[in-house]
Amino acid sequence: MREVVLKIEDLCVDYGKKSILKNINVTFEKNKITAIIGPSGCGKSTFLKSLNKTVEEYGGKISGSISLNNNSIMNMPLEKLRNSIGMVFQTPVVFPFSIYKNMTFAPIYYGEKNKEKLNSIVVENLKKACLYEEVKSDLNMQASKLSGGQQQRLVIARCLTVNPEIILLDEPCSALDIKNTSHIEKMLLELKNDYTIIIVTHNLAQAKRIADYVMYMEEGTMVEMGNPDEIFNNPVDSRTKEYILYMKN
Amino acid sequence: MKNKFQDNLFKLWVIISGLTILIVTIGIFSYLLYKGFKVISTEFIFSSPKGVPLGTEGGIFPAIVGSLLSGLLSGLLGGILGLCTAVYLVFYCENLTIKIYILQALQCLAGIPSVVIGLFGYSLLIVGFGINKSLLSASITLTIMIIPFISIRIKKALEETSKDQYICSLSLGISKSYTIVRLVIPNAFKYIMTSLGIGIAFSMGATAPVMFTGAVISSGIPSKLTDPFMSLPYHLYILVNEGLSVDMAYGTAFVLIVIVLLINLICHLVGNYEDM
Numbered sequence: 001m002r003e004v005v006l007k008i009e010d011l012c013v014d015y016g017k018k019s020i021l022k023n024i025n026v027t028f029e030k031n032k033i034t035a036i037i038g039p040s041g042c043g044k045s046t047f048l049k050s051l052n053k054t055v056e057e058y059g060g061k062i063s064g065s066i067s068l069n070n071n072s073i074m075n076m077p078l079e080k081l082r083n084s085i086g087m088v089f090q091t092p093v094v095f096p097f098s099i100y101k102n103m104t105f106a107p108i109y110y111g112e113k114n115k116e117k118l119n120s121i122v123v124e125n126l127k128k129a130c131l132y133e134e135v136k137s138d139l140n141m142q143a144s145k146l147s148g149g150q151q152q153r154l155v156i157a158r159c160l161t162v163n164p165e166i167i168l169l170d171e172p173c174s175a176l177d178i179k180n181t182s183h184i185e186k187m188l189l190e191l192k193n194d195y196t197i198i199i200v201t202h203n204l205a206q207a208k209r210i211a212d213y214v215m216y217m218e219e220g221t222m223v224e225m226g227n228p229d230e231i232f233n234n235p236v237d238s239r240t241k242e243y244i245l246y247m248k249n
Numbered sequence: 250m251k252n253k254f255q256d257n258l259f260k261l262w263v264i265i266s267g268l269t270i271l272i273v274t275i276g277i278f279s280y281l282l283y284k285g286f287k288v289i290s291t292e293f294i295f296s297s298p299k300g301v302p303l304g305t306e307g308g309i310f311p312a313i314v315g316s317l318l319s320g321l322l323s324g325l326l327g328g329i330l331g332l333c334t335a336v337y338l339v340f341y342c343e344n345l346t347i348k349i350y351i352l353q354a355l356q357c358l359a360g361i362p363s364v365v366i367g368l369f370g371y372s373l374l375i376v377g378f379g380i381n382k383s384l385l386s387a388s389i390t391l392t393i394m395i396i397p398f399i400s401i402r403i404k405k406a407l408e409e410t411s412k413d414q415y416i417c418s419l420s421l422g423i424s425k426s427y428t429i430v431r432l433v434i435p436n437a438f439k440y441i442m443t444s445l446g447i448g449i450a451f452s453m454g455a456t457a458p459v460m461f462t463g464a465v466i467s468s469g470i471p472s473k474l475t476d477p478f479m480s481l482p483y484h485l486y487i488l489v490n491e492g493l494s495v496d497m498a499y500g501t502a503f504v505l506i507v508i509v510l511l512i513n514l515i516c517h518l519v520g521n522y523e524d525m
Contacts, residue, residue, distance in 0.1 A: 052420065079422040083422040086421065095432060096414070096435070106422070109421075109424075110422075161421075
C-alpha cells in the first residue's frame with residue numbers, strides 16, 4: 001500500500017514580485033527515491049529548498065500547503081521541520097572542523113553530551129554513508145582535506161546525524177566523477193530502506209538507475225510524475241517527451 | 250601587430266604602476282627607519298619627555314602607553330560594534346532598504362574627515378556629556394572613526410567565507426545564533442582579527458580625533474579611563490609644528506610605525522593560530 005509521507009498542495013514560491021513555482025500539487029511516498037528532472041532554471045532546486053523552508057533563507061516566500069505525515073509544516077518550528085527534512089546541497093560544504101566535529105556539530109546542538117553516544121552516532125552514520133572504512137583511522141583530520149566525493153558523502157552522513165525522515169539532495173553528484181557518483185548512488189539505494197529520498201538531477205541515466213518515481217518540471221510547474229519507465233519511455237505530456245528526446249540526443 | 254603593441258604598452262603601464270607603489274612604500278619606510286633609528290635608545294623608549302621646551306630631550310614612554318591604550322580600547326569597542334553590525338547586515342537584516350541605508354551610512358562615516366569626527370567627539374562627549382578630555386572620550390571618538398572600516402571588511406569576509414556553511418547549518422535545524430557563534434565567527438576569525446588589526450593601526454595613527462578629545466602635550470601614564478593621555482601622533486605633531494626637534498619627531502614616527510606593524514603582525518598570527 002502506498003504510504004504518503006509528504007503532500008504538497010498549491011505550492012507557490014515567489015522571490016519579490018517574481019513567481020518561481022506555480023501551484024505545484026504532488027505527493028511523495030515513504031521509503032522511495034523520487035528524482036526531479038527538468039531544464040535548468042525550471043525551479044527544481046527552489047522546489048527542493050521550499051520543502052524544508054531553506055528557500056526562505058534566500059528571500060523566497062512560500063504559499064500553499066506542505067504536509068509531513070498529515071501535519072502541516074507551514075507553522076512548524078524550523079528546528080523541528082529541518083530535523084525531519086534534511087538537505088544536502090549541490091556543492092559539498094563541509095564545516096571548517098575535523099571529520100568528527102562535523103559529525104557531532106548537530107547532535108551536540110540538540111543536547112547530546114555523552115561521548116560514547118556521540119562516537120556511535122559518528123560511526124553509525126559514516127557507515128551508512130559508506131565513508132567509515134575510508135576515514136576511520138583519522139577522524140580528527142580536517143574535513144576540507146577529503147576528496148570531493150568523500151566530502152559529499154560526509155555531508156550526507158552529517159545530514160543523517162539529526163535522524164531525518166526525508167533527505168533532499170540537490171544535484172549531489174554534479175561535480176563528481178563516475179566512481180564517486182556510483183558510490184553515492186549505491187549509498188542512496190541502501191539509504192532508501194530507512195529514509196524517503198528526493199533528489200534533483202540533470203543526469204537522466206542516474207534517475208533511471210536509482211529512482212522509483214521521476215517528476216518532470218518545466219517553467220515552475222510540475223508537468224508530470226510517474227515511474228521511470230513511464231516517464232522515459234511513454235511520457236503523457238509532449239513537453240516531457242521533447243525534453244527527454246532533447247537530452248537523449 | 251598593433252594589438253601586440255597595445256598589449257605590451259598596457260603590460261608596461263601596469264608593471265610601472267605596481268613598481269611605483271612598491272618603491273614609494275619601501276622608500277617611506279626606509280627613510281623613516283633611517284632617520285628615526287638614530288635617536289632610538291632605551292632612554293628614548295622608556296622615559297618621559299624632558300627638556301625645555303618639553304620634548305626636546307628624554308623619551309616618549311607615556312605616549313607609547315597612551316597610544317597603545319587608546320588603540321586597544323577603540324579596537325575593542327570598534328571590534329564588538331563592527332562585528333555585530335556585520336553579522337546583522339549579513340544574517341539578520343531582511344529589509345533591503347534598511348540594509349542599503351546602513352551601508353550608505355557606513356560609507357558616509359568612512360568618508361568623514363578625521364578632524365570632523367574629532368570635532369563631533371569633542372562637541373558630544375566633552376561639551377555635551379561633560380566627560381573629561383580623556384582616554385575614554387578619545388577612544389570613543391576613535392571607535393566612531395574605525396567602525397566603518399572594521400564592519401565593512403568583516404561583512405565582506407562573512408559573505409565570502411561563511412554564507413554557504415551558515416545555510417547548511419540552518420538546514421540541519423540548528424538555530425541562527427548557535428550557527429553564528431559556533432560556526433560563522435570561528436570560521437571568519439582570521440579575517441576578523443586582520444580587520445581589527447587594521448582598525449587599531451588606523452586609530453593609533455589618527456591625530457585630529459585625539460587632539461580634541463583626550464591627548465595632551467604632557468602627562469603621565471593614565472591610571473584610569475577618565476585621565477588625559479599622551480599620544481604618539483599628537484606628540485609627533487607638536488614636535489614638528491612647534492619646531493621643537495625634528496630628530497625626536499622621526500624617532501617618534503619610527504616607534505609608531507613599528508608598533509602599528511607589530512599589532513598587525515600579532516593580529517595576523519592570532520587569526521592564523523589554528524592553521525599553524
